[in-house]
Amino acid sequence: MAKAKKISYLNPAQPLGICLQKILRTRFNEMTASEEGTVRGEDIEFLHDMRVSSRRVQAVLKIFRAAFPKKLYKNEYEQVRLLIRSLGVVRDYDVFIDKMEKLRAGSTGNDNRAIDMLIIRKKVEREAKRKIMVKTINELNRLGYKENFMRFITTAI
Amino acid sequence: MARIYPVNKKLSLKENIQIILPVMYDDLMILKSHVVSKPMAKNTLHRMRIAGKPLRYAMEIGETAFGAEFTSCLEDIKNTVELMGEIHDADVMIPELNSHLRQIRMFNQRVPLFKEKITTKPLRDIINGLKGKRKEMYELLCTRLSEWERMKFKEKLMKSMGLTRVSKFETAGGI
Numbered sequence: 531m532a533k534a535k536k537i538s539y540l541n542p543a544q545p546l547g548i549c550l551q552k553i554l555r556t557r558f559n560e561m562t563a564s565e566e567g568t569v570r571g572e573d574i575e576f577l578h579d580m581r582v583s584s585r586r587v588q589a590v591l592k593i594f595r596a597a598f599p600k601k602l603y604k605n606e607y608e609q610v611r612l613l614i615r616s617l618g619v620v621r622d623y624d625v626f627i628d629k630m631e632k633l634r635a636g637s638t639g640n641d642n643r644a645i646d647m648l649i650i651r652k653k654v655e656r657e658a659k660r661k662i663m664v665k666t667i668n669e670l671n672r673l674g675y676k677e678n679f680m681r682f683i684t685t686a687i
Numbered sequence: 688m689a690r691i692y693p694v695n696k697k698l699s700l701k702e703n704i705q706i707i708l709p710v711m712y713d714d715l716m717i718l719k720s721h722v723v724s725k726p727m728a729k730n731t732l733h734r735m736r737i738a739g740k741p742l743r744y745a746m747e748i749g750e751t752a753f754g755a756e757f758t759s760c761l762e763d764i765k766n767t768v769e770l771m772g773e774i775h776d777a778d779v780m781i782p783e784l785n786s787h788l789r790q791i792r793m794f795n796q797r798v799p800l801f802k803e804k805i806t807t808k809p810l811r812d813i814i815n816g817l818k819g820k821r822k823e824m825y826e827l828l829c830t831r832l833s834e835w836e837r838m839k840f841k842e843k844l845m846k847s848m849g850l851t852r853v854s855k856f857e858t859a860g861g862i
Contacts, residue, residue, distance in 0.1 A: 534747045542701035542752035549700035553748060589744035593707060596694040625776060626783070633816075639809040647805075648787045 534586060535560050547687045550594055554683050557587045562676055568617070569664055574624045581617040588614055602686045609675050616666040623656035690714065701752040704745065705848045711742040712841055719836070723829045726822075729778045736771035743768050749848070756847035763831075763840070770828050777821040784814045 537556045540549060561583035567576025588610050595603060627649060634645045692707045718735040721728055746761040788810050795804040835841075845851065 534744075537748075537751070540700075540751050542704070542749070543699050546694070546696050546698060546700050546703050585740065586744050586747075589741040590748070592689065593692055593711075593741055593745050594694050594703070595689070596691055597696050622779070626780065629776065629780065633813050637809045637812070639806065639812070641806040642809050643805050644787070644791050644807055644810045645813070647791075648784070648810075 546594070546597055550590065550597060550687050551683050553590055554587065554687075555680070557583055557590060558676075558679055558683075561587055565667065569667055571660060571664075574628075577617060577621055577624065581614065581621050584610060584614045584617060598686050602682055606679060606682045606686075609670060609673075609678070612666060613670060613675075616663040619659045620656060620663050623652055623659060627652050627656065700748070704749040704752060705850055708742070708745060708749065708848065709841065709845060709850075711738075711745060712844060714738045715742055716832075716835075716841075719832050723832060726825055729775075732771060732778070733775055736768060736775055739764065739768040739771060753848055756843070760840070760844045760847055763835075767828070767831055770824060770831070774821060774824045774828065777817050777824070781814060781817055781821070784810060784817070788814065 535556055537552055540552050542549060561580055564576045564580035564583065567573060568580045570576070588607075591598070591603070591607055591610065630645065630649050630652070634642060634649065637645060692710060694703055694707070698706075715735060715738040718731055718738065721731045722735055725731065743761070743764050746757070746764060750758060750761060788807055791805050791807050791810065795807075798804050
């Protein structure tokens with residue numbers, strides 16, 4: 531799992547609101563930094579990193595939920611959740627395919643067609659899910675999810 | 688219903704983490720006895736993993752506020768949540784592989800020539816290997832969770848945050 535980036539100038543003795551702004555800004559930027567690579571799709575690690583970072587954003591929102599105004603929280607949380615779900619579906623395929631390919635490499639049999647067929651099917655399914663994921667990310671960008679989130683951090687806390 | 692943690696905006700991040708973490712730890716460990724007693728309770732194990740993830744992330748935030756003992760607790764939580772993740776991956780893969788195996792067998796039944804049949808042995812080997820690995824990982828998980836209880840992990844965690852547990856005796860007006 532991608533290691534969490536150090537949060538600059540975080541002083542835990544400071545009031546919660548100030549700290550949450552710094553934490554959420556760092557985690558959110560961490561997440562969006564992998565967006566381009568995720569959409570391009572050449573390296574599955576971008577998607578993995580983006581998913582882990584988005585999970586960290588979600589966790590902060592969930593844990594400190596009581597610190598945010600209800601309505602604003604709901605809107606932002608829904609967008610993050612939508613993103614996480616679409617990333618998660620593709621990531622599940624990546625994990626499955628990766629594990630199967632490793633098991634295939636370790637297989638001693640001469641006829642591995644049964645394994646190959648499964649890997650091919652999963653890759654086809656993954657590609658279809660990836661298209662949906664890219665569409666979701668593009669749609670969220672059209673709605674200005676990054677700008678909305680930054681506004682949420684500065685005004686809601 | 689989503690859990691709402693007792694956050695206090697007037698307090699610092701550190702103080703809030705001191706309040707929240709023991710609650711999150713309890714949310715995780717409430718599922719322990721069910722997980723330990725029922726090896727194939729996949730859904731409960733998954734729920735336990737889901738409870739463990741935010742605990743891990745909250746502890747990552749708390750790492751800046753506390754010392755080495757806290758970091759050691761975080762490592763324990765991290766490793767255990769990752770172990771639960773590995774078990775979950777096996778729980779997802781085994782039924783998928785079994786379903787694929789059934790499809791291959793159905794195909795083989797319809798193929799008249801032996802040489803056209805697809806051998807299922809590599810698939811069966813993988814399924815058996817995964818089952819064996821899952822069993823080992825599950826046993827390791829049970830050992831770790833029981834160890835946490837025996838070694839009073841929660842108290843260690845609280846101590847690492849500079850907290851001491853208040854006993855019932857003290858709150859009842861004891862010494």
